[in-house]
Amino acid sequence: MQKNDFFRSVTKIICSTLNMQKAITDLNQFLEKELPVDTISFEIYDDEKQILHNIISMYKGKQRLIPDLIISDEIHEDFMISAKDEQMLFEYIPNSRDQEISKQVSKRITTEVFSGMICYLRIEGEFVGAAAVTRDRPYAFTEEEIDLLSSLSEPLTIALVNALRFDELKAVKDQLQDDNKFLQRELAKKAGETIIGAHSGLKATMDMLTQVAGTDVPVMLLGETGVGKEVLANALHRMSPRRDKPFITVNCGAIPEALVDSVLFGYEKGAFTGATQQRKGRFERACGGTLFLDEIGELPLDAQVRLLRVLQEKKIERVGGDVEIPVDARIVTATHRDLRKLVEEGKFREDLWFRLSTFPVEIPPLRERLTDIPMLLAHFLKTCSERLGIPQPPVTAEGIDNLHAYSWPGNVREMHNIIERQLILGQGKVLTFSSLNEPSETNTTTYPLVEVAPAETASAATRLPPVDTGNTFPTLDEVMRLYIEKTLAHCNGKIEGTDGAAQLLGINPSTLRHRMRKLNIAFGKKH
Structure with a gap:
């Protein structure tokens, strides 16, 4: 066979x-037909430890396995002279008894004598190992x-480079899979602990x-704000056959309208x-999960x-793209609004x-369970105390x-x-929660949307007047609309920048505008 044909x-x-x-x-099967050999081997050389390690x-x-x-030291020095010489791509050894290192290799492979070709393998000029083709x-x-x-x-x-990098990638992939399984177990354990009342x-x-x-x-979780819809969605995911795949959350109310598609x-x-x-x-990202x-x-x-x-066709197109990409994600939705x-x-x-x-699922509010x-109290006292570093106090x-x-x-x-706040204020003292049922200015709750100064010194911008809705408790939208309107009045209609309503409320200006549109609050600076 011609050399070029052999190489190809x-x-x-x-x-x-x-x-x-x-x-x-x-390769061995090919060489048996062209020029039979007894041994083909790949070796990695550890320069620091001076160890020749057989890959295959x-x-x-x-x-066969070779130790x-x-x-x-003496052989290492001579060997590295040849190994580091970039001009030397290969070396022919006519008789293994003529070199000390080849004598040791003969003992390792239990062959008295051999002859063969040693190919020095280098990656970007750095010697990493050798391949040998020999006859006995x-x-x-x-x-x-x-x-x-x-x-x-x-x-x-x-071949050596591909094998090494493939093994490295496989090792990383295996490690990531192990880490993912561990994290999934930990998340499942953690989430399982927070579903208080699963049996009551x-x-x-x-x-x-x-x-x-x-x-x-598709499952729709219905319930008031704060009942734990995301926790239950995660529980549903963990109970499903998709439990080992991603659980991805999107808060549709927090995405600016212009960025929804992206x-x-x-x-x-x-x-x-x-x-x-x-x-x-x-x-x-949620594909398969x-x-x-x-x-x-x-x-x-x-x-x-x-x-x-997307729900009908199970395909998406990225913004700026024209290729349809198949997706497979189980959809779970949630809302506190009356759809x-x-x-x-x-x-x-x-x-x-x-x-x-x-498949709608109604989640009962806390007042109905x-x-x-008591179980929620014990759980929050334990977790909040540990996180805050405050001794867990007794409750009367x-x-x-x-x-x-x-x-x-x-x-x-x-x-x-409330429990977290009381822990911080009490610093380990006995908890009575006596302020919970004291009458408040709004006749709703003693914990307003924003912590304010005492009523007699609070400014008009931070103090909410009573909401006349005819109900004992106004809706969240009614309270939010009134609060935003009062804040805008205080800021003279200014939304962005220093002393703007968004800065005072601690939210992004685009988020504030989105809420104003939803609540039918007029834009524009007042003069």
Whole structure:
């Protein structure tokens, strides 16, 4: 065989697979037809430890294990002279008894004598190892065979590099999978601890989630703000066959309208100013797992149309792209708003409502599951005390009664916040929660939206007047609208910048404008 044909054939064999064993097995079969050899082996050399480590070795068509070889200082020095000489690509050893290192190699492979070709393998000029092709007798190769084997250095180096990098990537992948499984177990354990009342006040809810968990049917979680919709969505994901895949959360009310498509569907490089690289959206990131769309009622109508199309066709297009990408994500939605009323008002698409509400699950408010309060109290006292570094205080019987008597308009989230606040203020003192049921200025709750100064010294901008709604408790939207209007009046209608309403409220200006549009609050600076 001509040298060029031999080189092309060997390169094709070696570069056709990332599996080192298959590459060497196929190479051995090829060489058996062209110029039979007894041994083909790959060695990695550890320069610091002076150890020759065998990666793979084929002897007469079968793989065999060869122990590591520790090189003496004297032999190491001579060996590295050849190994570091970039001009020396290969070395022919006619008789292994003529060199000290080859004598030691003979002992390691239990062969009295051999002859063969040693190819020095270098990556970007740095010596990393050697490959050997040998026969079990001295002076066994002809000049023509030596010439053919001299062309092996380059393709064998490629094989070694591919094998090393493939093994590294596989090791990283295996480690990531192990880490992911560990984190999933830890998250499941942690989340499982926070579903307080799964066997009492939330039993009916958990039973429904258990029934639907094994399907891909869209689930809509309905309930007031603070009842724990995201926690239950995560629980549904963990109970499903998709538990080992991603659980991705999107708060539809927190996305500026102009960015909805980019967040949900991703974008291509150059799609708009600032799009310096391709970015996957939430649908792609949730592929194989669960996508939780919280506050779905806040999604703009235009985005609702595109979401409906994705749910029907199971495909998306990134912003700035024209390629349809298949997606497979189980959809779970949540809202505290009355979507039926929004549909009647034309603010939510009826066809999307039907698509998402295939399996609605109502989550009861805390005031309807008072039996869970002692368990929630114990849980929050423990977790908040540990996080804050405050000794866990006792709670009086009166304190338990006060917790039961309170109406909990903010549900479990409010209870968590109140307990955390009382821990900070009390610093380990006995808790009575006596302030919970004291009458307040708004006749709603003693914990206003923003912590304010005492009533007699508070400014008009931070003090809310009573809300006349005819109900004992105003809706959250009514309180929010009034609060935003009072803040705007104080700021003379200014939204952005220093002394603007957004800065005073501690939110992004675009988020404030979005809420103002939703609550029908007029824009414009007052003069």
